[in-house]
Amino acid sequence: MQSVKVKNVIERGAVKNFAKAIGDAHPIFIDEEYGKASRYKANIAPPTFPRVLEFGSIEGLVLPEKGLIHGEQIFKYERPIRVGEVIYCYSKVENYVEKKGSTGTMGFLTISENGEDEKGGLIFSSKLVVIITEAVRKEMLA
Helix, strand or coil: CECCCEEEECCHHHHHHHHHHCCCCCHHHHCHHHHHHCCCCCCECCCCHHHHCCCCCCCCCCCCCCCEEEEEEEEEECCCCECCCEEEEEEEEEEEEEEEECCEEEEEEEEEEEEECCCCCEEEEEEEEEEECHHHHHHHHC
16 A cells, blocks of 8 residues: 655755754754755755655555554665755555554554655655554544
8 A cells, every 4th residue: 555656845944944843953954055065065854854744645544643652763865855856755554463462452553654856766765663552443443
């Protein structure tokens, strides 16, 4: 199961606000002249910036808006995200397993989030694990 690719434009203001919000106002993220003089020839986004991008929805995957647990997320980059570029993002269900625990059965949903350049070259990918508790599972099955 995979979403359709969604066009995202990496805006300077969004990168600057994100960097300030996470407490990392490094000049490579916010200073235009510094970015131009860098080896990237542009400002780049912080490593966790993809969390604010649009990845589209996966048809048939309906998760509740509350009650889920963000288990872990790992980012892998082929290169940095540059301010001003266009990235096509999509998400894909990679795996789902259930495990019994002391509070009942929990579901572990692994989703990949991916970003490609305009030619289809991979820029970044991430693996996100969503934990679905017994209470949420019961609500979803009701």
